[in-house]
Amino acid sequence: MEKILYIKASPRGNESKSTAIADAYLAELRERIPALLVDTLDLSAERLPEFDGDKVAAKIAVLIGQAHQGRQKTAWDEITGIANRFIEADRYLMAVPMWNGGIPYRLKQFIDLIHQPGLLWGLDPQTGYFGLLKNKKAVLTLTSGAFGASMPSPAFGIDHHSTYLCDWLNQAGVTDITTIRFQPTLLNPDPAGAFEAAVAEAIFLAGRE
Template sequence: MTKLLFIQASPRGADSKSKALADAYLSKLQAVKPGIDVDVLNLSAEVLPDYDGDKVAAKMNVITGQDHDSRQLTAWDEITSMAQRFISADIYLIAVPMWNGSIPYKFKQYIDLIHQPGLLWGLEPETGYFGLLENKKAVLALTSGAYGPGMPSPAFGVDHQSAYLKFWLNQAGVNDIQEICFQPTLLTNDPEGDFQAAVAAAQNLAP
């Protein structure tokens, strides 16, 4: 059975336009593939552990091949459990608003927790990083208030949103990435019309 992890990065709930775009894609996908298993990860409701010194030390021990002490082992077990939820999915549907040119802080915290050596990536001294995930697909539902592809940058913002997400996913081994965009959401003469066009694009993107 195909498993989809639906990551919701906005705290705005029903008012989130990025979530609405992702919902439109998911509804169409479920109509085509009714047996799909959907796991919803609402980061605004999720209690994420701190990425503290024990977790950092555990990561460095994995990189350098050293053993964990008891506290580091507990920290690494917590990280591994979170990462396995991500690793087990076949499709990542990620709804993300742009915050200050980038992504919401809880999403960055989540990435920092799960993006770990031996779980999502490896590193070769001669050739660099390589991803450990295989045969995965990601769909990014992206919104931004002032930034848009046709808006002068940096006056109306800079895209560290999609650029960062694609960098992260690529480093983990996810190369099949599609985007659904509603940008800008505020500086448009027809907000509802532009939003409905983005919804239609989301529905058309579903196989």
């Protein structure tokens, strides 16, 4: 059975346009794949632990080949439990608004927790980082208030949003990435039309799966 992890990065609930576009994609995908197993991770409601000193020490221990002891082991077990939810998915659907040119802080916290050596990536002294995830697909629904491809940059914002997400996924081994954009949402001559176009694109892309 195929499993998709649906990550909602906006705290705005039903008011979130990135979530609405992702919902449209998911509804169509469920029509195409009736047996699809959906795991929804709403980051505004999820309890995420701090990436504290014990977790940093546990990460370093992995990098230098040391066994975990005591509090490090407890910290690493907690990280592994959270990361496995991500690793076990076959697909990722991520609804992510742009915040200050980048991603919402709760999503960054989640990434910092799960993006660990031996779990999502490895490091070769000669060739550098390599991803451990194989045969995964990701769809990103992206929104931003002022930034858009047609807007003069940097006056209306710079995209450290999609670039960060794609670079992170690539480093973890996910290279099959599709982006669906509703940008800009505020400085848009036809926001309703642009939103509907993004929803239509999401439905079309899911229908091709």
